[in-house]
Amino acid sequence: VRNSLISGNETIKMALTIAVGGRVWRKFFKTFPFRSNSALKRFPTCRANGRLYSTSSDVVLVRKDEESGIATVRMNNPPVNSLNPTLMVALRSCFEELEKDKTCRALILTSQKPKVFSAGLDILQLYQKSPDHVAQFWEKVQDMWLALYGSRLITMAAINGHCPAAGCLLGLACDYRIMAEGNFRIGLNETQLDLVAPFWLRQTMIDVIGYRQAEMALMIGALYPSDKALQLGLVDKLAPIEDVQTVAEEEVKNWLKIPDQARAITKMASRKPLLDELRRRKQEDIQTFRDETTRESVQKSIQQYLEKLKAKK
Numbered sequence: 001v002r003n004s005l006i007s008g009n010e011t012i013k014m015a016l017t018i019a020v021g022g023r024v025w026r027k028f029f030k031t032f033p034f035r036s037n038s039a040l041k042r043f044p045t046c047r048a049n050g051r052l053y054s055t056s057s058d059v060v061l062v063r064k065d066e067e068s069g070i071a072t073v074r075m076n077n078p079p080v081n082s083l084n085p086t087l088m089v090a091l092r093s094c095f096e097e098l099e100k101d102k103t104c105r106a107l108i109l110t111s112q113k114p115k116v117f118s119a120g121l122d123i124l125q126l127y128q129k130s131p132d133h134v135a136q137f138w139e140k141v142q143d144m145w146l147a148l149y150g151s152r153l154i155t156m157a158a159i160n161g162h163c164p165a166a167g168c169l170l171g172l173a174c175d176y177r178i179m180a181e182g183n184f185r186i187g188l189n190e191t192q193l194d195l196v197a198p199f200w201l202r203q204t205m206i207d208v209i210g211y212r213q214a215e216m217a218l219m220i221g222a223l224y225p226s227d228k229a230l231q232l233g234l235v236d237k238l239a240p241i242e243d244v245q246t247v248a249e250e251e252v253k254n255w256l257k258i259p260d261q262a263r264a265i266t267k268m269a270s271r272k273p274l275l276d277e278l279r280r281r282k283q284e285d286i287q288t289f290r291d292e293t294t295r296e297s298v299q300k301s302i303q304q305y306l307e308k309l310k311a312k313k
């Protein structure tokens with residue numbers, strides 16, 4: 001159904017784009033505009049000795065191999081890469097910078113700290129905060145996701161540890177997922193916090209693992225061990241934790257054999273409807289999140305969840 005939402009006009013545009021050769025990328029960007037962001041200015045790019053895009057806050061570390069055009073983006077927000085506003089803005093800026101870099105062809109997203117890819121949204125940002133704070137926070141989640149899910153690049157998640165909730169959201173936004181073998185978990189456990197995954201996150205889960213499995217996983221807020229995640233198709237490959245990055249690089253090299261423009265146009269053809277839908281319904285989605293999250297009963301659940309996390313020790 002979603003594919004059929006791409007109009008005939010767009011299909012013609014895509015065909016023309018392929019046909020006109022030299023001007024292909026200009027046409028491509030016209031057809032599928034990628035948004036830029038003034039926040040970029042706050043995170044100056046630094047280029048030296050093959051390192052680049054190190055953000056001013058260093059919560060995101062980026063290294064690009066100039067020869068292959070592969071950029072590795074490491075989340076570096078200890079202890080568990082919880083997605084707070086700083087990390088999300090830095091990630092978005094980084095995705096957008098790489099997008100603009102014509103020599104960049106692929107992006108590997110991973111964690112600087114093995115054993116935890118990302119613990120998901122920073123729960124403290126959702127607890128006892130003003131509705132405005134929660135609304136602004138959610139917009140940062142949306143913008144980060146739009147930049148990654150809508151990327152022309154090959155995007156590969158090298159999931160070197162636990163990957164709950166919005167960690168999984170990041171993984172699902174990528175084209176391919178490689179996860180560490182062993183006792184690491186991945187999934188959308190939002191309902192366990194009395195939260196409801198928004199339509200665009202639910203849709204990506206359905207797109208990746210199919211309707212029945214996604215429906216069940218979302219309802220029960222399942223977190224799967226990596227072998228089960230592989231079986232479900234939630235991740236595409238497993239590797240020993242110390243090899244996740246290398247395996248991701250090898251996989252990217254296979255993908256690099258495919259011509260960029262055909263791959264990127266094909267990807268956008270399947271993702272554009274959902275991207276457009278979120279862009280269209282952005283404010284509605286923010287309001288829903290703000291109203292749901294600040295509800296008293298949800299605040300109580302978040303408080304209990306936080307207590308459970310602390311009590312674990």
Ligand SMILES: CCCCC/C=C\C/C=C\CCC/C=C/C(=O)SCCNC(=O)CCNC(=O)[C@H](O)C(C)(C)COP(=O)(O)OP(=O)(O)OC[C@H]1O[C@@H](n2cnc3c(N)ncnc32)[C@H](O)[C@@H]1OP(=O)(O)O
Nearest residue numbers: 082119120121122123162164165166195196197289292309
């Ligand atoms: C139709 C209607 C539509 C309505 C739409 C409305 C709303 C949409 C709503 C929701 C969609 C949201 C999508 C995403 C949501 C989220 O991401 S919520 C976050 C969920 N995350 C989790 O459940 C993971 C919690 N963390 C853990 O399970 C573990 O920390 C771990 C990741 C497995 C790592 O374990 P370990 O290495 O043992 O580390 P610790 O547990 O000891 O943690 C270290 C410290 O970090 C703190 N912490 C952990 N996770 C978070 C977090 N997510 N946010 C903030 N802080 C976190 C933990 O408390 C420890 O702190 P202290 O050292 O004790 O101070």
